Amino acid sequence: xxxxxxxxxxxxxxxxxxxxxxxxxxxxxxxxxxxxxxxxxxxxxxxxxxxxxxxxxxxxxxxxxxxxxxxxxxxxxxxxxxxxxxxxxxxxxxxxxxxxxxxxxxxxxxxxxxxxxxxxxxxxxxxxxxxxxxxxxxxxxxxxxxxxxxxxxxxxxxxxxxxxxxxxxxxxxxxxxxxxxxxxxxxxxxxxxxxxxxxxxxxxxxxxxxxxxxxxxxxxxxxxxxxxxxxxxxxxxxxxxxxxxxxxxxxxxxxxxxxxxxxxxxxxxxxxxxxxxxxxxxxxxxxxxxxx
Ligand code: FAD
Numbered sequence: 001x002x003x004x005x006x007x008x009x010x011x012x013x014x015x016x017x018x019x020x021x022x023x024x025x026x027x028x029x030x031x032x033x034x035x036x037x038x039x040x041x042x043x044x045x046x047x048x049x050x051x052x053x054x055x056x057x058x059x060x061x062x063x064x065x066x067x068x069x070x071x072x073x074x075x076x077x078x079x080x081x082x083x084x085x086x087x088x089x090x091x092x093x094x095x096x097x098x099x100x101x102x103x104x105x106x107x108x109x110x111x112x113x114x115x116x117x118x119x120x121x122x123x124x125x126x127x128x129x130x131x132x133x134x135x136x137x138x139x140x141x142x143x144x145x146x147x148x149x150x151x152x153x154x155x156x157x158x159x160x161x162x163x164x165x166x167x168x169x170x171x172x173x174x175x176x177x178x179x180x181x182x183x184x185x186x187x188x189x190x191x192x193x194x195x196x197x198x199x200x201x202x203x204x205x206x207x208x209x210x211x212x213x214x215x216x217x218x219x220x221x222x223x224x225x226x227x228x229x230x231x232x233x234x235x236x237x238x239x240x241x242x243x244x245x246x247x248x249x250x251x252x253x254x255x256x257x258x259x260x261x262x263x264x265x266x267x268x269x270x271x272x273x274x275x276x277x278x279x280x281x282x283x284x285x286x287x288x289x290x291x292x
Contacts, residue, residue, distance in 0.1 A: 001044075001073040001101070001146065001282070002101050002102060003075060003102045003142050003174075003175060004043055004142045004144040004174045004175065004266070006043055006044065007175055007202040007204075007266070007267060008071065010266065011095075011266070011290075011291040012261050012266055012267075012285060012289060012290050012291050013042070013266065013267050013268075013290055013291070014042050014043065014193040014257070014267070014268055014269075014270055014282070014283060014286065014290060015042045015043045015044045015045060015046065015075075015204070015267060015268070015269045015270070016037050016040070016042045016045050016046075016269075016270050016272040016279050017031070017045070017046045017047075017048065017206075017269060017270065017271050017272055017273070018030075018037060018045060018046070018047055018048070018272065018273070018274050019047070019048040019050075019273065019274060020033045020048065020049075020050060020058035020059045020061075020062050021055065021058050022046060022050065022055055027058065027061075029140035030058075030062065030178050030274060031062065031065060033274040033275070033276055034047075034062050034065070034066055034274065035065070035066070035069065035070070036094075036276035036280075037272060037274075037276050037279045038066045038069070038070035038136045039070060040276075040279055040280060040283050041070070041072065042072060042279075042283075043073070043267055044072060044073040044074060044075055044102070044252060045063075045066050045072050045073075045074055045075070046074070046075040046076075046077055046104060046177075046269070047059050047062045047063045047066075047074060047075070047077060047078060048077045049076070049077040049078050049079050049106070049108075051079070051108060051109060051111075056091055056094070057094075059076055059077065059078075060076060060094055060095065060098040060100065062099075063076045063100060064098045064099065064255070066226075067099070070199070072107045073101075073102065074100070074102065074274075075102040075103070075104055075144060076098075076100045076102070076103055076104070077103075077104040077106060077132075078091055078092075078095070078104065078105060078106065078130065078134075079106045079107065079108025079125035079129040080105075080106070080107060080108060080110065080123075080127070080129060080133075081107045081110055081122070081123065081124055081125070081163060081218055082110070082111055082114065083123070083217065084123055085123040085124075085133075088123070088124065088130065089133070092133065092134065092137050092139075095141075096137070096139050100141075101142055102141065102142045102143075102144065103134055103141045103142075103143055103144070104143075104144045104145070104146070105127050105130040105131045105134055105143050105144070105145050105168075105173065106127050106130070106145070106146055107125075107126050107127040107130070113246070121124055127145055127146070127168055128167050128168050128171050130215050131143055131145065131168055131171040131172055131173050132171050132172075134172070134224075135171065135172040142174055142175075143172055143173045144173060144174065144175045144176065144177055144204075145165075145168045145169075145173040145176055145177075146176070146177060146178075146179065146180070147165055147176040147177070147178050147179070147190075147194070147203065148161060148179045149178050149179065149181050149187045149189075150179065150181060150186055150189035150223075150224060150225060150226060151186060152270060153224050158193065162193060162194055162197050162199070164195075165194065165199060166194075166197055166198060166199055169199050169201055173201065174201055174202075175201050175202045175203070175204060176199075176202070176203045176204065177203075177204045177206050177269055178204070178205050178206045178272060179206060179223050179225070180206050180207065180208035180219065180225055181205075181206075181223075181225055181226070182225055182226065182227055182228055182231045182256070183228045183231075184256055184260060184263070185260050186226065187205055187260070188263065191203060192240075200201065202266075202267075204267050204268070204269045205260055205265055205268055205269065206269045206270075206271055207253050207256050207257055207260075207268055207269070207270050207271065208223075208253070208270075208271040209231065209249050209250050209252070209253035209270065209271070209272070209278050209282060210231075210235070210245075210249040210252070210253075211245060211246040211249040211250065211275070212242055212245055212246065212249075212277055213235070213239035213240060213245055215241075216235055216239065221243045231252060234249075234252060246278075250278060250281045250282060250285070251285075253270070253282060253286040254282055254286065257270075257282070257286065258286070258289065261289060268285065270282060274286070
């Protein structure tokens with residue numbers, strides 16, 4: 001199923017994100033975790049792409065397994081920045097062979113050793129280059145892209161970020177998924193600005209349940225997200241108590257999701273990080289709200 005069809009529905013739903021294993025030995029445990037999440041019957045599941053593409057095969061293996069065994073629509077991520085045109089075209093062929101219909105087209109983070117390089121000769125400098133490549137494949141992929149309510153860290157300002165976001169949409173992307181955020185007002189403000197800029201495709205907010213103290217520092221460092229005082233207080237109080245932090249983090253994420261639904265959002269994407277217990281707890285908290 002193409003996700004563009006799903007986003008036309010009026011019902012309220014959750015989707016979950018999982019990541020592929022880094023090694024053969026980890027494959028089985030990741031497969032089991034992703035199957036447990038698929039058994040919750042989310043509206044779709046996304047499978048991330050390892051930075052640099054070393055685990056690209058696993059992204060497709062996990063996505064295909066979820067779709068074939070549970071009938072859950074999948075979204076396979078693909079990055080391009082450190083790849084040659086030949087490699088990306090090979091990955092696109094692999095996706096077609098695996099029956100992938102939905103692709104999240106990403107630039108990816110630039111590897112540290114390449115940060116100082118002259119980028120003029122690179123085949124893919126931005127996600128828009130990959131969106132063009134996917135569109136030109138003629139396969140009719142439903143293409144998604146990333147967006148940043150708090151501005152991508154490399155952008156000079158939000159106006160510039162939104163200008164390039166519009167380029168991605170104009171190149172053929174049918175929906176956007178946001179970076180995590182902990183203050184819904186940042187999303188509402190961002191939505192207002194992108195709608196004003198003429199971006200009309202569905203925007204799927206990405207919510208990260210913070211369930212342990214260590215995860216917080218890493219998540220904030222990666223995303224640069226603003227931590228509202230309400231969230232900081234919760235982390236200060238419960239960060240050193242794993243069970244309490246998990247419960248509080250799930251409650252905070254649930255609260256964010258309810259507010260999003262109450263304000264007109266129909267699908268929320270949960271960064272469930274291969275944790276079936278977290279995905280299940282959030283879904284249970286919303287059992288009478290989600291209408292599928
Ligand atoms: P782009 O859209 O190319 O934007 C990157 C920067 O370049 C921005 O500052 C933008 O304003 C600017 N820019 C864009 N187009 C142009 C242009 N034409 N000219 C000049 N400047 C331009 N990483 C992974 O490795 N694997 C994953 O699976 C993965 N999944 C993700 C899912 C989501 C929902 C999100 C939000 C991020 C994900 N990432 C993933 C991280 C992502 O790869 C990084 O955030 C990366 O730094 C930017 O990727 P992008 O596709 O947003 O890049």
